[in-house]
Amino acid sequence: MNQPPDMLRPLAGTSPAHLSALRDRLGQQAARDELLDVTICTTDSPVGELLLAATPAGLVRIAFDSEDHDQVLEQLSHALGPRILTSPRALDQARRELDEYFARHRTRFTLPLDWSLTKGFRRTVQEYLPRISYGRTSSYKDVAEAIGNARAIRAVGTACATNPLPIVVPCHRVLRSDGSLGGYLGGLDAKTLLLELERG
Known part of the structure; x- marks a missing residue:
């Protein structure tokens, strides 16, 4: 059986929840240090899984499940920069407002938007x-x-x-x-x- 490289051995027995928390902390630190171009996550909805993407300026892209998410990420990389990281916590407000909308508790979105992809x-x-x-x-x-x-x-x-x-x-x-x-x-x-x- 293949052994993980030395630098990965400390993570070998780590639970998925702990790895997710580590990923979130990495994303938050990278955002604070202005090392990220785009933060992404996916969220379930009544219209299928949505890909959410944000820049430091705000939510920049929502992609439906029917779109090719890999192609969307490639487009974001070309348009906004290659430093893209998954970090659900960074998109908490967007996910919360979408959940409230689908639950009929929200009729207007208030989260900041980034209009970089349109002109x-x-x-x-x-x-x-x-x-x-x-x-x-x-x-x-x-x-x-x-x-x-x-x-x-x-x-x-x-x-x-x-x-x-x-x-x-x-x-x-x-x-x-x-x-x-x-x-x-x-x-x-x-x-x-x-x-x-x-x-x-």
């Missing part, structure tokens, strides 16, 4: 989306008019489809003018679930 017109649209009240919907046309570019209906759809912070930035509340769902990064089942959850 220009798409960012303008995405920053507008939280103004659509919980339990309400808007059309792509309504959003285009609200941000002062009534002809940019298709561009609004693209901005919603590329939203890096779904759920927290509620692109699921934007529908086609005829009331049909349109597209959704997490799939139409997830969009339907979120809308039904908010209708109570």
Whole structure:
């Protein structure tokens, strides 16, 4: 049987809970020392497992289970930097607010957001989306008019489809003018679930 290298021997009998605590402490120390570009964790939800990613500025990415999480991490590495560490505790506020939302105890998110992954017109649209009240919907046309570019209906759809912070930035509340769902990064089942959850 292979023996662990000398430097790993002290961890050989360590429980998973202790290893998780050590990982969290490492993550916190690295964050304090500004050695991290991105902190990540996964969390369960009614729409499947979500990958959460944050920078020191705030939550930067939420990825659905239907997305390739490895590919998302590669994209984050290219866009934000290669120093990525799993640290659930660093994302406690994001996980707590999402849990409260799914339990119907929260109608508005207050956690800090990092808009680094979006820019220009798409960012303008995405920053507008939280103004659509919980339990309400808007059309792509309504959003285009609200941000002062009534002809940019298709561009609004693209901005919603590329939203890096779904759920927290509620692109699921934007529908086609005829009331049909349109597209959704997490799939139409997830969009339907979120809308039904908010209708109570």
